[in-house]
Amino acid sequence: MSPLIILGIIIVALVIVLVVRTLNFPIRNEEVEPLSLPEVDGESVAQRIGLAVQYRTISNRDPNLVDPEPFEGLHQLLRTLYPQLHEQLTCEVINHHALLYTWLGTNPDLAAVCFAAHQDVVPADESEDSGWLHPPFAGELAEGYVWGRGTLDCKGTLIGIMEAVNNLLKSGYQPERTIYLAFGDDEEVSGLHGARAIVETLQARGVQLAFMLDEGGAVTRGTLYGIDRPVGQVGISEKGYLSLRLKAKVTGGHSSVPPARTAIGSLGLAIAALEANPFPQRLDVIQFMMSFVAEALPFFERMRYANLWLFGGGLKRKLAANPVTNALTRTTTAPTIFHAGNAENVLPAEAEALVNFRILPGDTVTDVYQSVNDMVGDEVLEVLPAQGETIPSEYAWDPTLVADVDSPEFERLAELIRASFPGALVVPYLMTGATDSRHYAPICQNVFRFSPFFLSTEETALMHSANERLSFINAGRMVAFYQELIRMESSLVAEPEIGLEAEHLEEEGEPKPRRVSRRTRQRQPELEEEPSVEEAVELQPLPEDDEPLDVKPLKKK
Template identity: 40%
Template sequence: MKFLKWIGVLLVVLAVVLLVRTQQFKPVLDEQASAVDLGRWDEQYLAQGLAKSLTFPTVSSGDPREFDLQPFFAFQEYLKQRFPKTFAQIPYEVINEATLLFRWQGQDTSRNPIILLSHQDVVPVIPGTEEEWTYPPYAGTVADGYIWGRGAIDDKAGVVGILEAVERHLAEGFVPPRTIYLAFGHDEEVGGNLGAVAIADLFKQRGETLDFLLDEGGVIAKDMVPGVEKRIALIGPGEKGYVSLKLSARGTGGHSSMPPMQTAAGRVGRAVHRLEQHPFPVDLDYTVEFMRFLGEDQPFFQRLLFANAWLFSPLLTTVLENNPATNAGIRTTTAVTMLQGSVRDNVLPIKASAVVNFRILPGDTVESVMAYVKEVVDDPAIKIAPYDGFGSNPSPVADTSSAGFQVLSDVVRQVSPETIVAPRLVMAATDARHFSEVAKNSYRFMGVEVSPRELAGIHGTDERVSVSSYTEAVKMYYALIARADEL
């Protein structure tokens, strides 16, 4: 009986601990911000401004021979017409022919500058899919409450939205309390070497440090998190790294009627299978932090589980890793993307290869990924090397208790009081990663609303952004600039 009594006491204590931790599982933010008057904004005027920018096919290319800069030049001429005060009153320089860097002089020159980033370039429309678009991808159509076209979200809403906010501030006679850089690269979609990398190198040469950086990456998510009805502003305090590895093997070749026990293709297939069967270890920390910011706006049972991840981590891992979207937030992911073997079905391959793409969670590196792959593959006959020699480590993760995150969160809630704010690692690559040596805290967020429908259009078909959410994004840029002294 005493044993059962003690078991009962322990269960009661455990229940109390779980409930207390659940009650305390909430973000450390100021009280809910109230809406503020940011003046009147003409939604149709803003929509037409963004729509016109989408008529310029500013497609970047990794091949300099195929990189057509003429659409960029035409786009920039349009920007000069649309934002005459910005181009006349704020000094700017052109880097590597098409990247723009503005320096808006602030009143207090003793303080480090801040920077707002976006990119001018877009990905191409997949050949043969043009007819699948509701409206032509480069027509810049405003219809059905949306602005349609390639680049509507990624990322001309950022470029034009920032400039709309700056132009209005200039018209109102605003002088920033500190220096603000505006940077618009032209090759983000192909790595950013000519744009963001060149700008970051310029800051290094000049010995300048940035206190705050804001780029694209996070959005206002709608109907994206099960159990949460409110919209969620996903502010990215960091982003995953990227590397693709090529696994290759050699064989003797010959006729397929007399095959060896294992061909080169079979050896590569075994290596690929081992990688898929042995995923990288799980790290729940970033997902737990994200869920903490959802607080009481998530179902109680879900909150209970994440508040007590120390106890429920096996269950959470099982649930999260079965969904590709949530699995990407808890580990370095493995994606087999390319396979190559023989040239004919009856010819043994002399060479066989696979390319595997890894999106690297902070805590891992390109080097640790390569080491893990070699250990898992465990086959000296498999050569492992970076594909195309490219790779980047995860970015540093910015502090969510910093003034920059707090102000940005407050700005979101001022413009949209019912929106939840939560930090969420960005799964894709942005230009922000190139500034890790010169920026103290970098965040990735653009205040446009993205539901599963809009998400499918980014890099896909029917890219679009709602007129009302684009207006919100412009207001957020405007409010953030007004509070630059707090960042």
């Protein structure tokens, strides 16, 4: 047999292997029928969010430096807006200003569920040239949006949860599971005094959670992997966190007679070495994520992920070229602060730099510290923790546990997202930032991170930026989503195989446990971009009272 024939056979066999592996690449999203959610007046919800925005609840790592008045004012606002909720639920102020609401269920044998948000916000530039079209702490309603710091992160979510619970109370709903509403007060500065104190309180009471939902991903289009289709991103884990202080110490002196090794030069070489030798890439996380959006990938792109044994090297180079995808494949290195020198003709005896690391699951704080110390530490340059005296400390943490995507809790959440946002794919993803949810690991295995918003590319960039805003459409849809999710997670003793025929009954009494919708392989229409304000919103006068919203029951399909 000639070499050409042998080569041809090998090529054909290779192509067959590639195609078969591509066709067998798992597709994890199932089609569901669109869901008729309760009708909620989004403009009225937005008005309440605007009231919450007016309180400058800015956190600080040192709780003694926090102004208590805005937090106390926000607490009073919640009591004013939701009197029935405060009558029927127990409200506790934990530590300084964190809030823990308890809605007792009818069955104490069932594990509880928790819905979380945070009260604090990052500062906002209020100067005339800040770029804000509406003042950041005015909570103004304009052009179909509520504007201001915290509308997306995270007072909008907080008010959405309160609205949903309040509406359920007005309808006479009573959960089987106990429900906790947990609102930390220092998430933006690591949650050590808010969320952690809430968890310690629950731990002391022996509470274990079956399900916990915090802020996180949203439904977007065109922002993930180039997929031109709505994608709902549910955070199932968070990267770890570590900041190290690199300190170079030499003998100082006059700049006219520099030694062979200066403090600034040594520090610069160390930073250059860290950037030139990044932590190794691993593709397991992103390959897992891609299995949930495989059906929306072009065939040859899907082939790449299905055959990493052949295409892994090229894929690593492609992913490393994009900062977002690079962060999903490795522990990242980011020099952030540099201190050295105070005169142009004086050699400083010391120079310091802070380097921040976001740690990929599979690595640990100790691993990263040891790697950095081995690479750049010597008799001149010392590697130290940025805060605290030891590693790890409360200022550094390992990646969180990965929630189970095969659990009934994730399945129900994903099904509700697909049903609420027609045409959307649901993908679990690794959050590169940190939220309060990381503190809940000791009492909950199924911790998920998702905010029920449909955000444009522009809107996704607004958190912590000028012109942060939330549309009336998203405000109303958020409340309806939380109402349905609370019903699902608080009423299901076990997952019943019930279809749409078990929708909300007209008779008085508690609604029956049910699935969101029956699965179907029929292709559903894709979620379109939100229409313009003029097309989507007929502006009405704002309500003059604080009456809870009227919630209509789900419609049968």
